[in-house]
Amino acid sequence: NAGVTQTPKFQVLKTGQSMTLQCAQDMNHNSMYWYRQDPGMGLRLIYYSASEGTTDKGEVPNGYNVSRLNKREFSLRLESAAPSQTSVYFCASTKESNSPLHFGNGTRLTVT
Amino acid sequence: GQQLNQSPQSMFIQEGEDVSMNCTSSSIFNTWLWYKQDPGEGPVLLIALYKAGELTSNGRLTAQFGITRKDSFLNISASIPSDVGIYFCAGQGSGYALNFGKGTSLLVTP
Numbered sequence: 001n002a003g004v005t006q007t008p009k010f011q012v013l014k015t016g017q018s019m020t021l022q023c024a025q026d027m028n029h030n031s032m033y034w035y036r037q038d039p040g041m042g043l044r045l046i047y048y049s050a051s052e053g054t055t056d057k058g059e060v061p062n063g064y065n066v067s068r069l070n071k072r073e074f075s076l077r078l079e080s081a082a083p084s085q086t087s088v089y090f091c092a093s094t095k096e097s098n099s100p101l102h103f104g105n106g107t108r109l110t111v112t
Numbered sequence: 113g114q115q116l117n118q119s120p121q122s123m124f125i126q127e128g129e130d131v132s133m134n135c136t137s138s139s140i141f142n143t144w145l146w147y148k149q150d151p152g153e154g155p156v157l158l159i160a161l162y163k164a165g166e167l168t169s170n171g172r173l174t175a176q177f178g179i180t181r182k183d184s185f186l187n188i189s190a191s192i193p194s195d196v197g198i199y200f201c202a203g204q205g206s207g208y209a210l211n212f213g214k215g216t217s218l219l220v221t222p
Contacts, residue, residue, distance in 0.1 A: 004154070031208065042118075042200065042214040043155070050208050058209060090154050097208045098162075100145055103154030 002026050004104035006091050012110045013081045021076040021107050023091030031094045032074035033058075033101065034066060036087040043090065049074055050097065081111045118201050118213025125191055126221050133216045134185040135201035141211075143204040144177050144184040149215075150197045158199075159186070191220050 007022045025032065033048040035058075045058030049068040063085060065077045074093075078085060088108050092101040118135045125131060135144070143162055147155035159170050161177035161184060168175055174187045184203070188195055201213040 033210075035212075040214060042116075043202075043212040045209050048208055056208075092154075098143055098204065100157045100160050101155075101202075101210060103147075103156070105152070105154045 004091055004093055004102055006089075006104035006107050008107060009105070010108045012112065013078075014112055015082060017081050018077070018079050019081065020078075021089055021091075021109075022073070023075065023104060024073045025091075025093040025102070026072065027093060027095070027102065028071070029093035029095050029102070030071070031097060032068065033092040033094075034064075034074070034076045035090045035092065036060065037090060037106070038087050046076065046089075081109075083111045085109065086111045116201060116203055116211050116213040118216055120216055121214070122217040122219070124219045124221070127192060129191055131188040131191055131195070131218060132185060133199060133201075134183060135203070135213045136183040137203055137211075138182070139203075139205060140181040141203035141205055142181075144175070145202040145204070145210070146173075146175050146184070146186045147200045147202060148197045149200065155200055188218075191218075193220050193222055196220050 004025045034046040035043040044060050047066040049055045052071045067075050088106045090106050091104045146158045149155040159175040164181045166177040172189045198215045202210045
């Protein structure tokens, strides 16, 4: 019963490097989300995908791109990492728009 | 996103005490959710509220959806050490996005 799986769990990047954070869910959920969590800021929405084939910007999309590869997978890409992107990134999914989110355990990213 | 004000920011209490935290919003929400986050893990849903005035319990936890649809509270009765963590409120309006409060950090001493 995996739920939402995120990889990697930890990552350190140098400024300017690129990387992709992976997320997969096995609950047959329609919607998927990427949040970032910073101390004292709560969770802020980066991008979401309401259904397979669609993606939309959230509150803090700058510096990120996403791909909804299929119903199960939703990846987040940093093309040129910056220290301001040091954060904990959470992927989440939900069956319908008004259903509660199920979160993964996060990817802890440090950009030096 | 819509601003949610969650208070208190942190609480330091003794085992056995009751805890109360709340969230207010400048906008109306259709759904209020309460999550708990343990260190190193993602938030886990505690209680979901879908109707103004709704009062829902989950064990020692009780949450209410405010009648104005702009606020919600969470109470924890008879706290125990494993209640330690960060509690987040989240509200959802007509769109897809959930708006989160900044969290209440709870510490419980034996």
